[in-house]
Amino acid sequence: MFGIKQETFEKNTLALLVGTLVVVAIGGIIEVVPVFTIETTVEHVRGVRPYSPLELRGRDIYVREGCYLCHSQQIRALRDEVERYGHYSIAAESMYDHPFQWGSKRIGPDLARVGGKYSNDWQYGHLMAPRELVPQSLMPNYAFLAETPLEYDDIALRMRANRAVGVPYTDEQIAAAKDDLIAQADANEDNANLLKRYPKAVTVSGHARQVTELDALVAYLQVLGTMVNFADTNTERLAQ
Amino acid sequence: MPTKVEKDSVSGRLTTGHEWDGLKELNTPLPKWWLYVFLACVVFAAGQMLLYPSVPFFTGYFPGLLGYSQRVEVDRAVQAVAQQRAETVNRIGALSFEQIRADPPLLNAALSIGRITFAENCQPCHGTEGTGRPGYPALGDDVWIWGGSLAAIQQTITHGVRSEDKDTRTSAMPAFGALGSLKPAEMEAVADYVQGLFGLPPGKNAAEGQKLFVDNCASCHGDKGQGNQELGGPPLASRVHLYGGDRAAILAQINQPKHGVMPAWNARLSAPIIKSLTLYVHSLGGGQ
Numbered sequence: 227m228f229g230i231k232q233e234t235f236e237k238n239t240l241a242l243l244v245g246t247l248v249v250v251a252i253g254g255i256i257e258v259v260p261v262f263t264i265e266t267t268v269e270h271v272r273g274v275r276p277y278s279p280l281e282l283r284g285r286d287i288y289v290r291e292g293c294y295l296c297h298s299q300q301i302r303a304l305r306d307e308v309e310r311y312g313h314y315s316i317a318a319e320s321m322y323d324h325p326f327q328w329g330s331k332r333i334g335p336d337l338a339r340v341g342g343k344y345s346n347d348w349q350y351g352h353l354m355a356p357r358e359l360v361p362q363s364l365m366p367n368y369a370f371l372a373e374t375p376l377e378y379d380d381i382a383l384r385m386r387a388n389r390a391v392g393v394p395y396t397d398e399q400i401a402a403a404k405d406d407l408i409a410q411a412d413a414n415e416d417n418a419n420l421l422k423r424y425p426k427a428v429t430v431s432g433h434a435r436q437v438t439e440l441d442a443l444v445a446y447l448q449v450l451g452t453m454v455n456f457a458d459t460n461t462e463r464l465a466q
Numbered sequence: 467m468p469t470k471v472e473k474d475s476v477s478g479r480l481t482t483g484h485e486w487d488g489l490k491e492l493n494t495p496l497p498k499w500w501l502y503v504f505l506a507c508v509v510f511a512a513g514q515m516l517l518y519p520s521v522p523f524f525t526g527y528f529p530g531l532l533g534y535s536q537r538v539e540v541d542r543a544v545q546a547v548a549q550q551r552a553e554t555v556n557r558i559g560a561l562s563f564e565q566i567r568a569d570p571p572l573l574n575a576a577l578s579i580g581r582i583t584f585a586e587n588c589q590p591c592h593g594t595e596g597t598g599r600p601g602y603p604a605l606g607d608d609v610w611i612w613g614g615s616l617a618a619i620q621q622t623i624t625h626g627v628r629s630e631d632k633d634t635r636t637s638a639m640p641a642f643g644a645l646g647s648l649k650p651a652e653m654e655a656v657a658d659y660v661q662g663l664f665g666l667p668p669g670k671n672a673a674e675g676q677k678l679f680v681d682n683c684a685s686c687h688g689d690k691g692q693g694n695q696e697l698g699g700p701p702l703a704s705r706v707h708l709y710g711g712d713r714a715a716i717l718a719q720i721n722q723p724k725h726g727v728m729p730a731w732n733a734r735l736s737a738p739i740i741k742s743l744t745l746y747v748h749s750l751g752g753g754q
Contacts, residue, residue: 259522262524263522263523266524266525266526267522303536303539303540304540308544310586312734314540342729342733343587343729343734345727345728345729347724348591348602352590359590359602360589360590461537
């Protein structure tokens with residue numbers, strides 16, 4: 227074709243190099259270009275905010291423990307899913323997730339809208355000993371999380387790392403990270419500032435003397451799917 | 467080095483024309499059927515790309531000739547099934563509990579809706595068919611904290627207990643021990659009396675405990691421990707207990723009480739669904 231023979235490439239290393247580059251680049255461009263158009267696929271909805279410091283650490287623990295191996299966080303746009311779990315998930319809801327936790331396994335139920343569905347006490351009790359509450363459950367016990375103090379000395383660095391990949395944490399939020407984290411993990415602390423910076427953040431308390439990993443995980447679970455108020459949006463607006 | 471295409475004398479096939487150090491390569495093309503299936507797939511994929519949303523642009527995406535959207539589809543599907551159920555659900559919403567119970571087919575429908583809703587939303591705490599768990603009230607018995615009438619159950623489900631809802635039911639037992647309003651010996655005495663109410667043999671200081679009970683506890687739990695559903699004071703003269711029925715549980719609760727939380731369900735469930743759920747919970751055995 228075009229008078230170019232395979233022989234030309236086989237005999238000429240430079241031609242082989244350039245030719246290879248061109249072919250790989252075509253595949254690369256097709257894979258990469260959609261990523262640059264991601265802005266156009268994220269819906270414009272109000273309410274989605276970056277995770278509070280405690281929720282962010284809870285999310286780290288969620289990822290570390292591999293919760294995504296059994297729980298998805300994506301309600302698909304199918305009738306039975308919408309009827310069981312609530313409004314289908316939209317891209318905007320995971321725009322501050324790095325990486326997102328959509329998952330593809332449903333050994334346990336979807337967790338995209340689990341926030342507020344059960345009480346804090348239930349989340350604590352269930353994570354420590356699932357079968358105490360749901361006899362037929364096959365989820366492992368995570369009681370050790372209640373005994374593991376949460377490491378949060380590096381919380382500001384973690385937030386900066388998230389900011390570097392596009393999560394809009396403000397300098398004020400990063401400066402107040404430790405205070406906010408402690409305020410959310412202690413029911414007796416004043417959490418007015420926390421709620422100003424992170425609306426709908428749920429205060430948790432495992433009643434331990436220190437902040438535990440379980441506190442963080444429960445705070446994270448209790449905010450899942452609660453940020454967007456779907457009453458003031460609809461499919462047409464989501465499509466814009 | 468490339469040579470000319472020739473016929474291999476052993477297999478009778480053509481070579482590709484490549485030769486390296488005397489080794490020649492046989493030309494073994496893909497089976498025809500495979501090639502055609504592959505080409506058909508390519509054509510099919512191109513058709514799909516034309517018909518359905520496919521190529522992203524910098525200001526949007528190509529929506530496809532059919533204008534298909536899964537989100538529109540699911541809205542339509544949800545609406546279609548809602549329409550199918552509309553007659554039943556609207557009637558449940560419009561009629562009073564008495565009227566629903568007077569109409570067996572409608573009551574059956576409401577109980578089915580309630581059973582399914584219960585399994586998805588309530589069972590994790592209250593157990594299968596409302597058997598209850600420590601800290602989560604059993605619903606199949608006739609011991610109620612906030613009342614077991616249909617109206618009371620409906621109120622509890624709709625607004626929750628100690629929830630975020632502004633009309634939530636709420637009560638708080640003081641931490642008699644932790645706040646120091648009862649001395650340890652006094653707490654022991656109260657426990658002596660209360661374990662009698664629980665059906666255990668009363669302790670030796672039960673008489674003293676009863677006096678303390680009347681002064682400190684009776685305003686919410688009733689003077690005979692019968693409970694007070696207006697205030698959400700659980701009945702103590704009973705065999706059914708939220709946080710355990712032994713002396714240790716009694717002392718723990720006097721010292722530093724636990725308080726459960728039930729979410730308000732009006733944000734997740736519509737009024738007719740809550741009504742159906744109410745009828746179901748009421749039917750579990752203890753409805754008043």
